[in-house]
Amino acid sequence: MSLYCGIAFRGKSFCCYRLLSTYVTKSRYLFELKEDDDACRKAQQTGAFYLFHSLAPLLQPSGHQYLVPRLNLLELERLLVKFGQDAQRIEDSVLIGCSEQHEAWFALDLGLNSSSSTYASLPKSELETELKGSFVELRKALFQLNPVDSSLLFTAQSLLRWHDGHQFCSRSGQPTKKNMAGSKRVCSSNKIIYYPQMAPVVITLVSDGTRCLLARQHSFPKGLYSALAGFCDIGESVEDAVRREVAEEVGLELERLQYSASQHWPFPNSSLMIACHATVKPGQTEIQVNLRELEAAAWFSYAEVAAALKRKGTYIQQQNQSFPFLLPPKLAIAHQLIKEWVEKHAYSSLPN
Ligand SMILES: NC(=O)c1ccc[n+]([C@@H]2O[C@H](COP(=O)([O-])OP(=O)(O)OC[C@H]3O[C@@H](n4cnc5c(N)ncnc54)[C@H](O)[C@@H]3O)[C@@H](O)[C@H]2O)c1
Numbered sequence: 001m002s003l004y005c006g007i008a009f010r011g012k013s014f015c016c017y018r019l020l021s022t023y024v025t026k027s028r029y030l031f032e033l034k035e036d037d038d039a040c041r042k043a044q045q046t047g048a049f050y051l052f053h054s055l056a057p058l059l060q061p062s063g064h065q066y067l068v069p070r071l072n073l074l075e076l077e078r079l080l081v082k083f084g085q086d087a088q089r090i091e092d093s094v095l096i097g098c099s100e101q102h103e104a105w106f107a108l109d110l111g112l113n114s115s116s117s118t119y120a121s122l123p124k125s126e127l128e129t130e131l132k133g134s135f136v137e138l139r140k141a142l143f144q145l146n147p148v149d150s151s152l153l154f155t156a157q158s159l160l161r162w163h164d165g166h167q168f169c170s171r172s173g174q175p176t177k178k179n180m181a182g183s184k185r186v187c188s189s190n191k192i193i194y195y196p197q198m199a200p201v202v203i204t205l206v207s208d209g210t211r212c213l214l215a216r217q218h219s220f221p222k223g224l225y226s227a228l229a230g231f232c233d234i235g236e237s238v239e240d241a242v243r244r245e246v247a248e249e250v251g252l253e254l255e256r257l258q259y260s261a262s263q264h265w266p267f268p269n270s271s272l273m274i275a276c277h278a279t280v281k282p283g284q285t286e287i288q289v290n291l292r293e294l295e296a297a298a299w300f301s302y303a304e305v306a307a308a309l310k311r312k313g314t315y316i317q318q319q320n321q322s323f324p325f326l327l328p329p330k331l332a333i334a335h336q337l338i339k340e341w342v343e344k345h346a347y348s349s350l351p352n
């Protein structure tokens with residue numbers, strides 16, 4: 001879909017019309033839906049709804065993958081009526097995106113039993129039977145979702161969680177009311193506006209030139225190692241946070257730092273992961289693990305990491321036992337950082 005846009009220049013109207021790209025028209029359409037409740041309500045008529053129960057998305061297994069079923073407005077209304085609820089509950093849904101053809105996508109949680117909402121949680125197993133699917137914990141479904149679906153479900157879960165946790169104004173204690181799209185909540189008494197938030201987190205793959213540093217927390221699955229991560233403190237730049245986290249967690253000082261990419265990450269709360277590569281000062285490679293934060297940290301060679309990326313059955317010693325050496329799933333930005341490092345290393349070690 002495209003749109004012609006007239007351009008006015010120094011008070012004169014030009015005959016020059018520019019074809020707006022699909023991406024621009026889509027972005028502006030979503031902006032309109034966030035700003036205008038009536039437009040958003042209208043978009044629900046032709047929209048698609050993703051369902052959640054207590055923040056777990058509705059999924060349908062298909063071979064080794066999960067499909068993400070969607071309902072149209074009529075199907076959703078029928079479902080609510082069947083479970084003794086009125087269609088008004090649909091106003092609890094949040095806007096999570098739209099197609100290139102401007103089909104708006106919404107997410108609705110039928111399991112959350114919030115104190116300010118008049119709606120009760122609907123019974124999970126009866127819903128699953130009716131919808132021919134299961135509400136699966138998002139973390140557990142990570143390996144079986146395609147990148148497009150997972151990104152949409154990450155957004156949906158984060159937004160639903162944020163609304164659930166911001167039902168009341170922290171200043172007046174009065175209920176807050178969401179706009180139709182769910183892009184903000186307003187306090188009914190003092191009109192303070194609350195916007196959904198993400199916590200900035202830095203994630204850094206430290207290298208000494210030939211090896212990279214990976215670490216694990218107690219909570220990680222056995223054998224899993226990842227890059228160093230940590231929440232930014234108030235007042236810090238990304239660079240400050242990277243240097244502090246690396247110093248805090250493994251006792252090393254960084255020399256060079258290079259931004260790589262960023263990612264929204266919904267676990268355990270909404271974070272904006274900011275990923276960087278870094279190198280340590282020459283000769284300063286002795287790790288001092290902060291055991292209050294990490295279970296272990298170690299330098300890994302290119303060969304070890306490249307094999308683990310290919311899941312070639314390499315093993316690692318942990319508490320006198322041997323476990324498969326695992327890296328984070330492809331969807332995680334930690335995986336992308338590690339892959340980038342391996343590719344760069346492979347390229348730089350090619351003979352001239
Ligand atoms: N997507 C990825 O590839 C990837 C990889 C690794 C970690 N992560 C995410 O990064 C996040 C941070 O990593 P970490 O656990 O090593 O952080 P961390 O090293 O900062 O340690 C966590 C501790 O920081 C404190 N903290 C400070 N600000 C906080 C806030 N806003 N929210 C929660 N705790 C806060 C808490 O005491 C918490 O226990 C984790 O939640 C994890 O899910 C994502």
Ligand SMILES: [Mg+2]
Nearest residue numbers: 228229230293
């Ligand atoms: Mg950490």
